[in-house]
Amino acid sequence: MLLLLAAACVVAVVLLLYMVSPLISPKPLKLPGAHVVVTGGSSGIGKCVAIECYKQGAFITLIARNESKLLQTKKEIEKYSVNDKQVVLCISVDVSKDYGHVENVLKQAQEKLGPVDMLINCAGTSVTGKFEDLEISCFERLMAVNYLGSVYSSHAVIPTMKERRMGRIVFVSSQAGQLGLFGYTAYSPTKFALRGLAEALQMEVKPYNIYVTVAYPPDTDTPGFAEEIKTKPLETKLISEATSVCQAEQVARIIVKDAIQGNFNSFMGSDGYMLSILTSGMSPVTTITEGLQQVVCMGIFRIIGLFYLGSFDSIVRRCMIQREKSESTDKTK
Numbered sequence: 001m002l003l004l005l006a007a008a009c010v011v012a013v014v015l016l017l018y019m020v021s022p023l024i025s026p027k028p029l030k031l032p033g034a035h036v037v038v039t040g041g042s043s044g045i046g047k048c049v050a051i052e053c054y055k056q057g058a059f060i061t062l063i064a065r066n067e068s069k070l071l072q073t074k075k076e077i078e079k080y081s082v083n084d085k086q087v088v089l090c091i092s093v094d095v096s097k098d099y100g101h102v103e104n105v106l107k108q109a110q111e112k113l114g115p116v117d118m119l120i121n122c123a124g125t126s127v128t129g130k131f132e133d134l135e136i137s138c139f140e141r142l143m144a145v146n147y148l149g150s151v152y153s154s155h156a157v158i159p160t161m162k163e164r165r166m167g168r169i170v171f172v173s174s175q176a177g178q179l180g181l182f183g184y185t186a187y188s189p190t191k192f193a194l195r196g197l198a199e200a201l202q203m204e205v206k207p208y209n210i211y212v213t214v215a216y217p218p219d220t221d222t223p224g225f226a227e228e229i230k231t232k233p234l235e236t237k238l239i240s241e242a243t244s245v246c247q248a249e250q251v252a253r254i255i256v257k258d259a260i261q262g263n264f265n266s267f268m269g270s271d272g273y274m275l276s277i278l279t280s281g282m283s284p285v286t287t288i289t290e291g292l293q294q295v296v297c298m299g300i301f302r303i304i305g306l307f308y309l310g311s312f313d314s315i316v317r318r319c320m321i322q323r324e325k326s327e328s329t330d331k332t333k
């Protein structure tokens with residue numbers, strides 16, 4: 001009886017998804033000649049995203065603070081030109097400080113290279129540490145850069161996208177924006193916040209043919225990651241070993257592909273796949289197969305997830321015992 005009910009449910013879901021499928025599959029964005037803005041485009045994942053779009057014929061605006069890093073990256077990107085009209089524009093601005101300023105520079109970029117077809121919000125930074133060891137200013141700064149920086153840039157380009165009834169907005173979250181882990185009390189909430197923003201915004205702009213993508217990269221080999229690792233607690237390091245470190249080029253390729261297709265979810269690797277199914281919640285689906293996979297796999301992935309959580313808890317406990325031991329031997333010395 002129960003089995004029959006389950007089967008009926010699955011059939012109903014399939015039918016429903018097929019009914020709404022014309023509404024949920026966007027037309028791919030054409031990159032040749034398109035204007036792509038990449039915040040955080042002078043380093044790491046953002047730089048590789050810019051290169052990937054440039055290789056496919058896009059015009060690029062790079063946004064970051066440090067001017068010399070921007071110019072150096074511009075030169076690097078220009079090596080990959082596919083036609084002699086392509087332009088790489090650099091804008092030095094702090095996306096987290098003054099909304100008026102961000103709005104202004106994006107207006108200037110649109111005057112030079114035309115309306116923005118795709119915005120990739122990649123500017124971001126991380127700080128790890130135990131909750132009580134992190135200064136309050138860290139929480140404020142990370143929220144300002146990672147979350148508000150994405151709000152400001154997106155807010156400045158959405159009106160024109162709505163007028164043109166086309167566009168793509170990408171938010172670069174993190175696997176740490178899908179689950180909370182030891183050491184990420186300041187960072188994770190900023191990445192979870194992007195998901196909430198993306199869901200609400202997607203519902204608003206879908207009728208205008210604008211598609212929102214949230215990317216959840218795992219640890220990725222970038223200058224930012226090299227900086228982060230210097231102060232990572234042992235617990236965070238050990239837990240992060242559950243996934244391997246990705247190459248920025250590979251992460252960028254997947255983000256660009258998903259953004260062009262208008263996929264809401266962008267993940268990397270098998271653990272990324274499991275996490276995205278597990279945390280799909282009430283997020284929009286872009287293909288029928290995606291919805292189906294969520295329905296079918298959610299339960300089994302939860303079981304696998306519980307094993308991961310158990311192993312993370314035991315890492316944290318072991319580290320605590322180890323620490324207490326070494327502290328007490330220190331005292332007896």
Ligand SMILES: NC(=O)C1=CN([C@@H]2O[C@H](COP(=O)(O)OP(=O)(O)OC[C@H]3O[C@@H](n4cnc5c(N)ncnc54)[C@H](OP(=O)(O)O)[C@@H]3O)[C@@H](O)[C@H]2O)C=CC1
Pocket residue numbers: 039040041042043044045046063064065066067069093094095096122123124125126145146149172173174175216217218219220221222223224225
């Ligand atoms: N590397 C990783 O392991 C992962 C990274 N991510 C996320 O991906 C994004 C990129 O990370 P990654 O490539 O490692 O970072 P990097 O530190 O290598 O690059 C960060 C970029 O953002 C710019 N930036 C930083 N702060 C600001 C600001 N306030 N205003 C404007 N630009 C700014 C930097 O330039 P400048 O300093 O000159 O301003 C730089 O171009 C981040 O959002 C990060 O959280 C997600 C998952 C994993």
Ligand SMILES: CCCCCCCCCCCCCCCC(=O)[C@@H](N)CO
Pocket residue numbers: 125126173174175176181217218219220224225228239240242243271274275278301302304305308
């Ligand atoms: C059922 C499936 C379970 C899968 C468990 C996966 C375990 C996740 C470990 C995540 C490591 C945190 C990555 C943060 C990356 C990041 O954003 C920073 N490096 C930024 O600099």
